[in-house]
Amino acid sequence: MINKSLIAAAVAGVLLSGVAQAQAARDFINIAGSSTVFPFTSAVAEQFGRGSKFKTPKVESVGTGGGLKLFCQGIGPQHTDIANASRRIKKSEYDDCQKNGVKDIVEVKIGFDGIVMANAKAQPTYSMTRQEVYMALAKQVPDPANPAKLINNPYRTWNQINPKLPNVRIEVLGPPPTSGTRDAFAELMLEKGCEAFPSLKELQKTDERRFRQVCTQIREDGAYVEAGENDNLIVQKLEANPRALGVFGFSFLEENLNKLHGSIIEGKEPTFENIADGSYPVSRSMYVYVKKAHVGVIPGIPEFIAEFTSEKAMGEEGYLADKGLIPLPKTDRARVRKEATGLVTLKM
Numbered sequence: 001m002i003n004k005s006l007i008a009a010a011v012a013g014v015l016l017s018g019v020a021q022a023q024a025a026r027d028f029i030n031i032a033g034s035s036t037v038f039p040f041t042s043a044v045a046e047q048f049g050r051g052s053k054f055k056t057p058k059v060e061s062v063g064t065g066g067g068l069k070l071f072c073q074g075i076g077p078q079h080t081d082i083a084n085a086s087r088r089i090k091k092s093e094y095d096d097c098q099k100n101g102v103k104d105i106v107e108v109k110i111g112f113d114g115i116v117m118a119n120a121k122a123q124p125t126y127s128m129t130r131q132e133v134y135m136a137l138a139k140q141v142p143d144p145a146n147p148a149k150l151i152n153n154p155y156r157t158w159n160q161i162n163p164k165l166p167n168v169r170i171e172v173l174g175p176p177p178t179s180g181t182r183d184a185f186a187e188l189m190l191e192k193g194c195e196a197f198p199s200l201k202e203l204q205k206t207d208e209r210r211f212r213q214v215c216t217q218i219r220e221d222g223a224y225v226e227a228g229e230n231d232n233l234i235v236q237k238l239e240a241n242p243r244a245l246g247v248f249g250f251s252f253l254e255e256n257l258n259k260l261h262g263s264i265i266e267g268k269e270p271t272f273e274n275i276a277d278g279s280y281p282v283s284r285s286m287y288v289y290v291k292k293a294h295v296g297v298i299p300g301i302p303e304f305i306a307e308f309t310s311e312k313a314m315g316e317e318g319y320l321a322d323k324g325l326i327p328l329p330k331t332d333r334a335r336v337r338k339e340a341t342g343l344v345t346l347k348m
Contacts, residue, residue, distance in 0.1 A: 033067020
């Protein structure tokens with residue numbers, strides 16, 4: 001015989017358990033995303049944990065694409081509150097957020113970073129143009145005998161591209177397609193190098209989609225090695241393989257200047273000053289994205305935003321500049337601070 005009172009008690013227990021779990025929302029901020037932005041957000045999280053009544057936020061490095069995918073999965077304590085991004089959110093990602101109920105997103109531009117190509121100090125410093133980097137890494141390049149025709153990349157050593165470059169096998173360690181650094185590298189380095197060929201510049205005018213495909217598709221014959229989302233791992237691999245070059249954010253170069261030096265791109269060294277004044281040609285904006293629906297549910301989000309956008313953090317003399325972040329101009333910082341702390345939402 002079925003004991004109805006036992007069943008009722010069991011159901012009540014399940015319901016009470018569910019209510020308890022709902023009420024026990026996280027008491028810390030959960031952040032995931034770009035490996036390049038990771039050191040900056042981690043520094044703010046540590047400062048925030050020490051100097052406030054709130055717990056230190058949890059920060060994970062999963063790449064820009066991975067972080068925004070997690071961010072856009074939905075609303076609730078099982079989902080992340082903030083995404084780190086080393087590029088602006090794509091329209092497709094924004095639409096994915098909207099579809100999953102993540103309607104109100106606060107975009108916070110935190111500063112600038114440069115993308116560098118670096119190698120071990122035991123080897124010479126490279127000095128290259130973006131066109132030469134494209135020729136080294138693209139899957140297809142213009143045929144030297146007939147530049148209007150594309151061929152599979154024939155270059156095996158750097159000096160085959162330019163006799164002034166070292167007679168060293170082309171081997172570049174870099175991030176995977178999920179990385180914002182990879183996206184920015186493709187746009188700012190490879191596409192710009194591609195435009196140096198008149199036939200490809202013309203293709204850009206007539207068939208933008210084909211142009212992007214040709215210019216950003218990286219060769220798959222071992223010259224480019226996907227080394228994961230962890231930029232520190234790329235640095236370690238460059239120590240073990242001094243003849244290789246690595247692609248990562250300027251902040252990681254600055255942290256490892258005792259081991260590595262950055263390549264000169266179109267006559268400009270990757271330095272704090274050159275990135276700040278815009279003369280270094282491969283630089284980009286850094287962002288964090290905040291889920292407005294979690295404000296007031298997960299404790300400390302407005303206070304964390306206020307810490308991140310404060311002058312002591314992202315100002316010219318702020319502690320993030322010591323980590324390698326290139327500050328926004330003063331007027332831009334004031335605008336970002338006002339919009340971020342006011343929780344102004346992004347429209348795309």
